[in-house]
Amino acid sequence: MTAPLLDVRNLVKRYPVRGGVFARKRGEVHAVEDVSFFIEKGETLGLVGESGCGKSTLGRAIIRLEDATSGSITFDGEDLLALPSRELFDRRRHLQMIFQDPYSSLNPRMTVGEIVREPLIIHRSGSRREQHEEVSALLEKVGMKAEMIDRYPHEFSGGQRQRIGIARALALKPSFIIADEPISALDVSVQAQVLNLMVSLQRELNLTYLFISHDLTVVEYISDRIAVMYLGRIVEIGPTHVIFNSPAHPYTRSLIDAAPVRDPRLRGIAEPIRGETPSPINPPPGCTFHPRCPFAIPRCREVVPPLESHETSGHRVACIRKDEIVGELKRPMAVSASD
Amino acid sequence: MALLEVRGLKVHFHTETGVNQAVDDVSLTVEEGRTLGIVGESGCGKSVTALSIMRLVPDPPGRIIAGQILWNGRDVMKLPVHDLPEFRGREVAMIFQDPMTSLNPVFTIERLLCEVIRKRFRVGKAEARKRALEALNTVGIPDAESRLGNYPHELSGGMKQRILIAMALLCEPKLLIADEPTTALDVTIQKQILYLMKNLQQKNNMALMLITHDIGVIAETCDEVAVMYAGRIVERTDVYTLFSHNRHPYTRSLLTSIPKRGLGKEVPLPTIEGSVPSLFNPPKGCRFAPRCFRRQERCLLEDPQLLPVAENHVTACHFPLEDAV
Numbered sequence: 001m002t003a004p005l006l007d008v009r010n011l012v013k014r015y016p017v018r019g020g021v022f023a024r025k026r027g028e029v030h031a032v033e034d035v036s037f038f039i040e041k042g043e044t045l046g047l048v049g050e051s052g053c054g055k056s057t058l059g060r061a062i063i064r065l066e067d068a069t070s071g072s073i074t075f076d077g078e079d080l081l082a083l084p085s086r087e088l089f090d091r092r093r094h095l096q097m098i099f100q101d102p103y104s105s106l107n108p109r110m111t112v113g114e115i116v117r118e119p120l121i122i123h124r125s126g127s128r129r130e131q132h133e134e135v136s137a138l139l140e141k142v143g144m145k146a147e148m149i150d151r152y153p154h155e156f157s158g159g160q161r162q163r164i165g166i167a168r169a170l171a172l173k174p175s176f177i178i179a180d181e182p183i184s185a186l187d188v189s190v191q192a193q194v195l196n197l198m199v200s201l202q203r204e205l206n207l208t209y210l211f212i213s214h215d216l217t218v219v220e221y222i223s224d225r226i227a228v229m230y231l232g233r234i235v236e237i238g239p240t241h242v243i244f245n246s247p248a249h250p251y252t253r254s255l256i257d258a259a260p261v262r263d264p265r266l267r268g269i270a271e272p273i274r275g276e277t278p279s280p281i282n283p284p285p286g287c288t289f290h291p292r293c294p295f296a297i298p299r300c301r302e303v304v305p306p307l308e309s310h311e312t313s314g315h316r317v318a319c320i321r322k323d324e325i326v327g328e329l330k331r332p333m334a335v336s337a338s339d
Numbered sequence: 340m341a342l343l344e345v346r347g348l349k350v351h352f353h354t355e356t357g358v359n360q361a362v363d364d365v366s367l368t369v370e371e372g373r374t375l376g377i378v379g380e381s382g383c384g385k386s387v388t389a390l391s392i393m394r395l396v397p398d399p400p401g402r403i404i405a406g407q408i409l410w411n412g413r414d415v416m417k418l419p420v421h422d423l424p425e426f427r428g429r430e431v432a433m434i435f436q437d438p439m440t441s442l443n444p445v446f447t448i449e450r451l452l453c454e455v456i457r458k459r460f461r462v463g464k465a466e467a468r469k470r471a472l473e474a475l476n477t478v479g480i481p482d483a484e485s486r487l488g489n490y491p492h493e494l495s496g497g498m499k500q501r502i503l504i505a506m507a508l509l510c511e512p513k514l515l516i517a518d519e520p521t522t523a524l525d526v527t528i529q530k531q532i533l534y535l536m537k538n539l540q541q542k543n544n545m546a547l548m549l550i551t552h553d554i555g556v557i558a559e560t561c562d563e564v565a566v567m568y569a570g571r572i573v574e575r576t577d578v579y580t581l582f583s584h585n586r587h588p589y590t591r592s593l594l595t596s597i598p599k600r601g602l603g604k605e606v607p608l609p610t611i612e613g614s615v616p617s618l619f620n621p622p623k624g625c626r627f628a629p630r631c632f633r634r635q636e637r638c639l640l641e642d643p644q645l646l647p648v649a650e651n652h653v654t655a656c657h658f659p660l661e662d663a664v
Contacts, residue, residue, distance in 0.1 A: 189611040214525065258526040272530035
């Protein structure tokens with residue numbers, strides 16, 4: 001078997017919390033805790049979780065927009081965390097990012113042409129003329145007309161701006177793209193257009209995606225495999241159909257249950273789980289999900305469950321009771337909620 | 340008689356760039372104890388419709404240029420200004436999308452709640468505090484006693500939305516208008532809040548008008564649904580018919596553009612080409628026509644009227660779909 005394109009091992013990212021008169025360190029935000037996963041070339045890994053679970057920090061740490069506290073990130077055989085800055089700069093052209101907000105991620109003072117061309121200038125790729133031709137080709141590739149090259153971002157709708165962001169990300173012919181909530185800010189009717197574009201570009205250019213989103217429906221559609229994060233840790237990872245049809249972590253089940261139904265005849269089957277996500281500054285001991293988990297036993301408070309293989313190959317779950325509760329998780333949970 | 344009836348509402352915004360025809364000829368009714376959902380994309384006029392009902396459209400630049408809003412048969416637009424505080428709150432209450440900005444940050448939760456209670460019920464301090472505690476318990480806030488002393492910034496988004504619901508329900512309104520109440524919240528918290536609103540609705544026999552862009556939230560909660568596009572209602576019927584026998588191409592496209600369970604990227608999603616038109620200069624004829632997969636010559640010239648296609652089912656389309664979904 002060939003090595004995966006991206007291999008993340010034991011990644012940790014903590015932020016100090018400072019306060020008091022001398023801004024002393026008073027604690028740490030455990031944003032990403034001991035996360036390990038890999039992505040094969042050409043596949044899409046969906047990363048889901050609720051706000052504050054560390055999914056964006058994880059994405060940013062991979063392309064070193066944030067410096068990880070510890071761990072390793074191997075991309076195409078090289079450890080990104082060990083690279084000196086000059087080499088990191090060269091490497092980065094292969095890893096690009098698409099951001100959530102197409103309104104704030106494009107410089108309003110630059111024309112569309114300048115925005116898409118900027119990466120080519122920075123990386124001294126081609127002559128001026130070649131760059132211009134490349135920009136036109138890129139715009140066409142993302143479904144925009146080459147005439148739009150001299151217009152400014154504010155003249156475009158959200159969907160078109162996201163296309164510009166995608167064109168910019170593709171400029172340096174990357175092999176790997178991290179898309180952080182790329183369609184959440186868009187109108188429903190436009191979301192499908194951008195999703196289709198991302199899928200067809202992946203096929204055409206053999207791209208590998210890390211697709212970060214809070215929306216399970218979208219992640220199910222685009223991903224080959226899914227990783228579910230809760231409070232900085234991956235609690236379950238596996239092939240998309242396995243995650244949806246036989247989730248083995250109670251949190252995954254509750255996420256699936258919480259997604260609004262697509263048919264009013266199915267309403268009211270699952271009840272909401274209790275409580276809220278605890279603070280990542282002082283995460284609960286043991287399994288961080290235990291205060292909300294309907295299956296928690298005293299031992300869940302004591303041990304941090306390791307991410308272990310489960311039934312199907314490639315399916316890994318971090319729950320000490322995974323074998324006992326597998327039957328219960330086959331159908332929606334009807335636990336009594338706090339209200 | 341319907342609890343609330345809106346007839347032919349037209350709202351325009353006069354701005355430097357021109358006149359924005361935000362709401363154009365919107366009619367709807369809400370019956371006692373029922374839930375009406377209004378669904379549409381950003382800028383479709385759903386929030387402006389709600390603000391008009393509350394008489395909260397800022398004038399200028401906004402102006403209600405036509406239509407009637409009847410509350411138990413009384414015209415809300417003719418209510419004298421000094422009757423408005425009574426109407427807002429006691430009759431109709433409203434909660435907004437962003438619980439972060441809807442609560443005054445300089446007051447504690449106790450003060451925020453007690454102010455409403457003492458104004459409404461003319462009770463003493465101790466009694467007001469007791470009722471505030473009850474209200475917090477009703478909306479499922481754990482450890483309510485200590486929460487009373489908190490400021491809004493000390494609470495999570497879900498907790499703040501619960502506080503807003505508690506405040507809205509203090510005056511026992513007959514209708515609660517919720518404008519994207521769960522959009523800023525995580526899915527597990529969204530589920531809790533929707534669940535809470537439905538429970539309280541049943542307990543108080545309150546009507547609910549739920550405004551959302553999320554067709555899933557509609558499927559979870561509503562009895563009747565109005566689909567809005569570019570300032571107009573394009574289809575209105577009960578929630579089951581809307582999902583199984585919708586007739587308007589926009590409704591159909593909206594439903595099919597969301598990925599189905601079990602479907603992967605091998606099959607491209609059906610899309611709606613283009614984007615929502617500007618309401619400064621809306622397209623002639625049917626406003627959806629430029630993006631419609633069933634468009635014909637007539638659609639670009641002639642405005643379709645909202646006409647019945649079945650019992651309790653109206654749609655504004657010259658060529659409504661015939662087949663079931």
